[in-house]
Amino acid sequence: MTLRRRGLDWLLNAYAGLALVYLLVPIAVIVVFSFNNPRGRFNFIWQEFSLDAWKHPFAVQGVGDALKTSLEVAALSTVGATILGTLTALALVRYEFKGRAPVNLFIFIPLATPEVVLGAALLSQFLNLGTPSLGFATILIAHIMFNLSFVVITVRSRLIGFDRSLEEAAQDLGATPWETFRLVTLPLIMPGVVAAALLAFALSIDDFVITNFNSGSTITFPLFIWGAARVAIPPQIYVIATMIFLFTVAVMIITVWQQRRAEKMAAVRPDEPGPAFAERATA
Amino acid sequence: MPTRLRKAALPYLLLLPGLGWLLLFFAIPLCYMAVESLKTGTIDTGFRLTWEFSNYTNALKNYDKQFIRSFEYAGLATLFSFLIGYPLAYVIAFRGGRYRNALLLLVIVPFFVTYLIRTLSWETILSDSGIVVNTLQTLGIVSSDGRLLDTTVSVVAGITYNFLPFMILPVYASLERVDKRMLEAGYDLYGRRRDVFLRVTLPLSMPGVVAGTLLTFIPAAGDFINAELLGTPRQFMIGNVIQSRYLEVADYPTAAALSFLLMAFMLILVLIWARIAGTEALLGTEGERK
Numbered sequence: 001m002t003l004r005r006r007g008l009d010w011l012l013n014a015y016a017g018l019a020l021v022y023l024l025v026p027i028a029v030i031v032v033f034s035f036n037n038p039r040g041r042f043n044f045i046w047q048e049f050s051l052d053a054w055k056h057p058f059a060v061q062g063v064g065d066a067l068k069t070s071l072e073v074a075a076l077s078t079v080g081a082t083i084l085g086t087l088t089a090l091a092l093v094r095y096e097f098k099g100r101a102p103v104n105l106f107i108f109i110p111l112a113t114p115e116v117v118l119g120a121a122l123l124s125q126f127l128n129l130g131t132p133s134l135g136f137a138t139i140l141i142a143h144i145m146f147n148l149s150f151v152v153i154t155v156r157s158r159l160i161g162f163d164r165s166l167e168e169a170a171q172d173l174g175a176t177p178w179e180t181f182r183l184v185t186l187p188l189i190m191p192g193v194v195a196a197a198l199l200a201f202a203l204s205i206d207d208f209v210i211t212n213f214n215s216g217s218t219i220t221f222p223l224f225i226w227g228a229a230r231v232a233i234p235p236q237i238y239v240i241a242t243m244i245f246l247f248t249v250a251v252m253i254i255t256v257w258q259q260r261r262a263e264k265m266a267a268v269r270p271d272e273p274g275p276a277f278a279e280r281a282t283a
Numbered sequence: 284m285p286t287r288l289r290k291a292a293l294p295y296l297l298l299l300p301g302l303g304w305l306l307l308f309f310a311i312p313l314c315y316m317a318v319e320s321l322k323t324g325t326i327d328t329g330f331r332l333t334w335e336f337s338n339y340t341n342a343l344k345n346y347d348k349q350f351i352r353s354f355e356y357a358g359l360a361t362l363f364s365f366l367i368g369y370p371l372a373y374v375i376a377f378r379g380g381r382y383r384n385a386l387l388l389l390v391i392v393p394f395f396v397t398y399l400i401r402t403l404s405w406e407t408i409l410s411d412s413g414i415v416v417n418t419l420q421t422l423g424i425v426s427s428d429g430r431l432l433d434t435t436v437s438v439v440a441g442i443t444y445n446f447l448p449f450m451i452l453p454v455y456a457s458l459e460r461v462d463k464r465m466l467e468a469g470y471d472l473y474g475r476r477r478d479v480f481l482r483v484t485l486p487l488s489m490p491g492v493v494a495g496t497l498l499t500f501i502p503a504a505g506d507f508i509n510a511e512l513l514g515t516p517r518q519f520m521i522g523n524v525i526q527s528r529y530l531e532v533a534d535y536p537t538a539a540a541l542s543f544l545l546m547a548f549m550l551i552l553v554l555i556w557a558r559i560a561g562t563e564a565l566l567g568t569e570g571e572r573k
Binding site: 027 | 390413
């Protein structure tokens with residue numbers, strides 16, 4: 001019995017390991033093939049090790065500009081969506097008001113709508129109004145739109161577990177509502193806001209479908225790849241993908257590390273010796 | 284302004300910018316698309332609103348194959364995501380120990396690489412005379428002139444891969460929340476492992492499974508990138524049709540009608556799931572002030 005049980009355990013672990021491999025192999029392939037020196041236009045078959053693509057990552061015409069556009073759109077849409085979404089989340093969690101339930105539903109619907117539909121609908125509107133003309137502005141409008149719901153949901157989940165007595169304490173000590181928000185509420189929900197901003201940035205820089213509908217002749221990095229995929233896939237594309245990958249991993253690790261440090265510092269503070277304290281002590 | 288009135292107005296003021304944006308660039312665009320879907324004409328002569336409801340029936344008739352294929356592929360991809368993702372989430376949640384966060388990071392690593400490039404990577408992996416095809420040919424599983432690229436297999440594999448983390452993360456979140464004492468109680472009552480899993484763990488993780496299936500199925504059914512890059516027109520899904528009708532053929536009424544049909548199917552599906560799972564789990568509004 002125990003032998004069979006141990007066998008089953010081992011099998012389950014091995015299966016999970018294989019699933020992880022499935023997730024990671026394509027990423028490894030991209031990194032490896034960024035060092036390839038392909039014959040022909042497509043980077044599909046391994047030929048020989050080469051550093052050429054890494055030495056000149058922006059040698060392919062247009063790729064640098066596309067990447068620059070993508071970064072600009074991502075930065076601006078992250079700021080826009082994070083501000084609008086955080087305000088919306090605050091209203092939804094902190095206040096009781098008429099119409100909260102339908103608003104919750106309304107925020108959810110864009111998430112349940114396929115991207116093609118979001119992109120196509122927005123294009124219908126731009127085509128009918130004739131303004132603004134398709135380009136950077138319309139891409140930005142679209143990115144803030146599809147990021148908003150994600151920000152609301154991320155910040156809201158952080159707000160739900162929020163200890164309101166801290167704000168009441170601040171108000172009792174004579175803080176104005178604005179001071180309470182700036183000095184107490186905002187720092188406490190900051191991890192949620194940062195997580196939402198990171199998510200928004202990642203979604204924006206990665207988006208192809210909605211952008212494709214509303215870009216006009218402006219080219220973002222995903223649009224550049226799409227155009228390239230039909231004619232030629234130079235290894236430089238894999239190099240830039242690897243760079244973005246390493247950059248994201250670095251940002252991720254720094255964020256996690258800083259949050260850990262913040263939590264550790266919070267844990268040192270003399271807490272009320274309640275059940276929460278006991279739980280932390282045993283953890 | 285009296286304080287009480289200001290207090291009552293505050294939530295609406297906070298909502299205004301965000302909701303306004305969604306109204307202007309999500310809700311109203313849908314109305315424009317609704318009007319578009321009832322027009323007739325061509326790009327050269329211009330489109331006129333003629334309340335042409337047959338656009339819908341024609342769209343359904345002409346592209347029924349792509350519709351069915353979309354739901355078939357999305358259903359298969361969701362099923363495979365569950366079969367691959369649930370055990371992985373289970374192992375991370377219950378056996379990950381102090382490596383849990385590191386393992387979770389590995390699960391979302393694919394998201395750090397651009398979607399299109401992940402798909403191109405599959406094109407590399409499955410390409411003719413690539414390692415996978417060569418190995419399968421040596422083993423005799425694939426005939427010597429057989430290929431994996433440009434088949435249903437490659438398209439479904441790509442979709443499964445691209446949306447797998449959307450299944451793993453919510454399942455993990457709900458498994459992690461399972462009270463371990465419940466499982467111990469199950470064993471104390473002489474439940475066998477299988478019984479404890481089927482009667483305690485699995486039911487308790489159902490909210491995560493429901494969220495995961497939706498998060499996988501919805502984008503999968505609307506996807507066209509995998510079919511375009513890893514398939515041929517014989518694998519094209521409804522997303523391919525919508526984007527080519529809109530951006531290549533400029534047949535806006537048909538594309539708009541197809542978009543609405545797709546959205547309607549999705550909403551029906553979400554509502555059915557909501558009935559099964561409860562709306563609170565779905566909208567993520569559990570624990571809000573009532």
